[in-house]
Amino acid sequence: MRILVISTATEEPTVLLLDHQQEKARAIIPGKQQEAAEMLPKIEKMLKENGWTWTHISRIGVVRGPGSFTSVRIGVTVAAAAAYALNREIVSCTQDDVEAAGDLAQVPWESLSPEDAITPLYNSPPRITINKKMEKLAALKKKK
Numbered sequence: 400m401r402i403l404v405i406s407t408a409t410e411e412p413t414v415l416l417l418d419h420q421q422e423k424a425r426a427i428i429p430g431k432q433q434e435a436a437e438m439l440p441k442i443e444k445m446l447k448e449n450g451w452t453w454t455h456i457s458r459i460g461v462v463r464g465p466g467s468f469t470s471v472r473i474g475v476t477v478a479a480a481a482a483y484a485l486n487r488e489i490v491s492c493t494q495d496d497v498e499a500a501g502d503l504a505q506v507p508w509e510s511l512s513p514e515d516a517i518t519p520l521y522n523s524p525p526r527i528t529i530n531k532k533m534e535k536l537a538a539l540k541k542k543k
Contacts, residue, residue, distance in 0.1 A: 400457045402508045403442065403481065407434050407474030408466030408494045414442050415503055416449060422504040423449050434473045453485060460508045463491045464520030471519045479517060488513035493520060 404415040412428040424445040428437045446452060461478035464471040475491075482489035490511035500506045 400509050401451065401455050402458045402460050403456045403478075404460040404462075404503060404506075404508060405438070405474045405478045406462035406494075406497070406503055407438075407470040408462045408464045412438070412470065412474070413503060414438060414445065416445055416451070417504060417508060420504075420507070420509055425504070434470055438473070438477055453481075456481075456485060456487060458508065458513075459485075459487055459489045460506070460511070461489065461491045461517060462494055462497055462503070463517050465494060465522050466520075468521045468523075471521060475517050475519045489517060490514060491517045 400417075400419060402417040404413075404417060406413045406415075407428075412434045414426050414428070415422065416424040426441040426445055428434055428441060446455070459478045459482040461474055463475055478489060478491075481487070490508060490513055492506050492511065497503050497506055
């Protein structure tokens with residue numbers, strides 16, 4: 400089974416290719432907050448260097464957190480989109496599972512049960528602010 404694993408829950412976002420639980424390639428996405436821009440090009444490069452295409456991937460694995468809101472959201476979204484686009488199973492684990500296994504490649508990705516939906520785990524509640532235009536609109540509605 401060929402598995403693409405995505406982990407953005409730590410300070411070193413990582414993508415990994417496994418072939419029957421053996422690590423074939425690993426890439427760390429450099430720079431803080433570069434996951435969104437760098438992840439897909441890194442995956443494409445790893446696939447090409449190993450003679451694989453997206454269609455060779457049997458399953459998608461993702462570390463669902465805990466981690467920062469934006470980073471975890473990017474990893475889970477990319478994994479879910481790839482699983483959907485390729486019509487492949489998606490499996491997940493927590494960062495605690497990775498630490499217990501000793502390494503991302505040591506998590507038993509092949510034996511994890513497929514999931515219909517991945518629930519991200521965040522270090523803290525998201526800090527989502529209301530757009531200034533929305534605040535003005537809400538204030539105008541209150542005046543009426």
